[in-house]
Amino acid sequence: MKLALIGVGDAGTRIVDRLVAAEAETGRWFTEGNVLAFNTAAHAFDETESIPDERQVLIGDTHPDVTQRVAADADDTSSTHVDGVDADDTEAASDSDRDGSDKSSTERPGVGGDPEVGADVATTDLPEIRRALDSIDETEVAATMVVAGLGGGTGAGVGSVIVEELQAVHESPVYALGVLPASTESDRRALTAARGIRTLVPLADAVFPVDNEAWRHGVEPVDERYDAINDAIATRIVGLFGAGERAPTSPSEMRIDPADIRRTLEVGGLASIGRETVTIETDSSGLMARLLRLLGLADDTRGGQETDAATVKRLVQQVLNAELTLPCDITSTDRALLILSGPPSAISRKGFETGRYLLEEETGTVEVLAGDEPLPDASTITATVLFANVTTVPRIDELQARATAAGAFEPSETGTDGAEDTGGAEDTGGAEDTGDTTLTDTDGGTVDIDRGDDDIEPTDDGIESPNVGGTDVGERGTADSDKTDPDTGDAVAARDHEFEFTDDAPGEDAEK
Numbered sequence: 156m157k158l159a160l161i162g163v164g165d166a167g168t169r170i171v172d173r174l175v176a177a178e179a180e181t182g183r184w185f186t187e188g189n190v191l192a193f194n195t196a197a198h199a200f201d202e203t204e205s206i207p208d209e210r211q212v213l214i215g216d217t218h219p220d221v222t223q224r225v226a227a228d229a230d231d232t233s234s235t236h237v238d239g240v241d242a243d244d245t246e247a248a249s250d251s252d253r254d255g256s257d258k259s260s261t262e263r264p265g266v267g268g269d270p271e272v273g274a275d276v277a278t279t280d281l282p283e284i285r286r287a288l289d290s291i292d293e294t295e296v297a298a299t300m301v302v303a304g305l306g307g308g309t310g311a312g313v314g315s316v317i318v319e320e321l322q323a324v325h326e327s328p329v330y331a332l333g334v335l336p337a338s339t340e341s342d343r344r345a346l347t348a349a350r351g352i353r354t355l356v357p358l359a360d361a362v363f364p365v366d367n368e369a370w371r372h373g374v375e376p377v378d379e380r381y382d383a384i385n386d387a388i389a390t391r392i393v394g395l396f397g398a399g400e401r402a403p404t405s406p407s408e409m410r411i412d413p414a415d416i417r418r419t420l421e422v423g424g425l426a427s428i429g430r431e432t433v434t435i436e437t438d439s440s441g442l443m444a445r446l447l448r449l450l451g452l453a454d455d456t457r458g459g460q461e462t463d464a465a466t467v468k469r470l471v472q473q474v475l476n477a478e479l480t481l482p483c484d485i486t487s488t489d490r491a492l493l494i495l496s497g498p499p500s501a502i503s504r505k506g507f508e509t510g511r512y513l514l515e516e517e518t519g520t521v522e523v524l525a526g527d528e529p530l531p532d533a534s535t536i537t538a539t540v541l542f543a544n545v546t547t548v549p550r551i552d553e554l555q556a557r558a559t560a561a562g563a564f565e566p567s568e569t570g571t572d573g574a575e576d577t578g579g580a581e582d583t584g585g586a587e588d589t590g591d592t593t594l595t596d597t598d599g600g601t602v603d604i605d606r607g608d609d610d611i612e613p614t615d616d617g618i619e620s621p622n623v624g625g626t627d628v629g630e631r632g633t634a635d636s637d638k639t640d641p642d643t644g645d646a647v648a649a650r651d652h653e654f655e656f657t658d659d660a661p662g663e664d665a666e667k
């Protein structure tokens with residue numbers, strides 16, 4: 156499936172850079188050069204190797220709250236303030252930069268971790284952002300993915316504005332990939348990410364959170380694991396979206412149809428990806444062995460070796476037990492997609508159906524689509540599984556609970572599934588506790604992440620705004636714009652993007 160990639164902030168820039176490199180390494184050309192990176196600080200651009208320079212857009216360089224340099228003697232004049240959270244007090248003590256040295260947030264280049272400043276920068280620089288977005292050729296791609304660290308001021312603040320902007324002008328789906336901060340990162344990062352998720356779920360067509368906490372494998376500081384995590388992300392995203400994009404070298408009647416990826420993600424909400432690989436016996440992958448098996452003349456046990464079906468079943472079982480990009484209860488998924496990549500000689504129709512059946516059984520959903528990616532010379536089979544609209548996600552409950560404990564949300568507004576859950580059986584006022592992860596907006600309404608729920612309905616003139624995450628997504632189709640809504644022809648307004656923290660947002664206690 157052709158996919159435009161837009162990295163935002165440091166994490167977004169690094170991950171998109173890795174994705175573009177992986178595209179070239181694997182020959183799965185799925186972006187067609189439709190790649191951009193936006194940042195409020197230039198330093199992450201210095202690290203890029205694969206995103207062309209002209210595709211890296213620095214914004215906010217004239218904004219009064221943006222620091223472009225890392226100054227050892229930075230004074231308080233550049234500090235920002237969010238409802239009781241002094242930027243000086245925020246992520247500095249627990250977040251370290253990639254060189255391992257701690258820096259105060261006033262010394263951090265960019266928006267200093269403040270999503271309100273990020274959103275303000277993006278709104279101010281919207282004309283420049285729109286010019287850059289115009290370089291994405293929507294006729295060449297089937298969807299666009301915005302990639303960002305949701306705990307970042309730039310990632311969450313600028314990222315949400317860009318997703319919203321794309322939704323206004325693109326007819327094709329807009330997905331978001333958002334990195335969740337590790338538990339060792341500051342409360343500020345957790346708050347920003349909790350808000351960011353609540354903003355993106357109703358805004359994007361599907362959100363792929365990637366959990367730095369799970370993927371850091373206990374390593375501290377988490378930035379020592381960035382490269383490994385980014386590799387894991389790239390392998391899974393390229394394995395999913397790039398699967399049908401290699402020049403066909405071998406025919407297959409079961410070949411993955413890019414439309415199936417889009418169809419699987421149509422249910423919206425949160426998506427997670429699992430992936431596992433097994434090495435296969437090369438001596439059984441010959442044309443003759445394949446022919447004999449197809450004709451039913453081969454010994455099904457192949458001299459003691461596993462059958463295709465048994466291998467695929469074992470592989471899919473491994474995926475079900477493997478680390479997912481977003482750890483979740485897979486039985487809460489709405490739809491799943493299985494992609495088998497490997498030599499056609501090793502993936503029989505029976506194997507294929509066995510894998511699909513196992514997924515149906517284990518997820519409890521009948522909506523399992525499947526396809527293969529024929530790789531005639533491969534000596535491995537890889538199973539990539541997409542779980543769409545997963546609704547039981549402990550890690551997101553934890554983030555919401557941490558944000559609530561830190562005072563960002565009113566406890567009475569929470570509907571998370573964890574210890575802080577006030578919506579349980581005893582709660583007469585809350586929604587029925589279904590065990591699902593539920594996000595709560597600042598007005599006290601619930602935003603169930605199950606997009607099958609009626610809480611969030613796309614409307615004729617765009618996306619209904621439940622004002623989640625404090626981001627005022629406003630209404631589409633109002634004045635003040637040089638863009639028009641492709642559906643209605645109305646002008647699309649430049650909207651305000653406000654990250655509102657409640658009065659009792661954390662002060663100095665925010666520091667972890």
Ligand SMILES: Nc1nc2c(ncn2[C@@H]2O[C@H](COP(=O)(O)OP(=O)(O)OP(=O)(O)O)[C@@H](O)[C@H]2O)c(=O)[nH]1
Binds near residue numbers: 303384
């Ligand atoms: N997996 C991964 N996570 C990252 C990477 N870089 C940053 N992060 C995480 O992403 C979140 C946001 O960090 P940044 O991307 O540095 O922040 P930003 O969006 O540039 O915005 P600022 O807060 O203004 O620096 C944090 O939770 C980081 O731990 C990366 O390369 N890989």
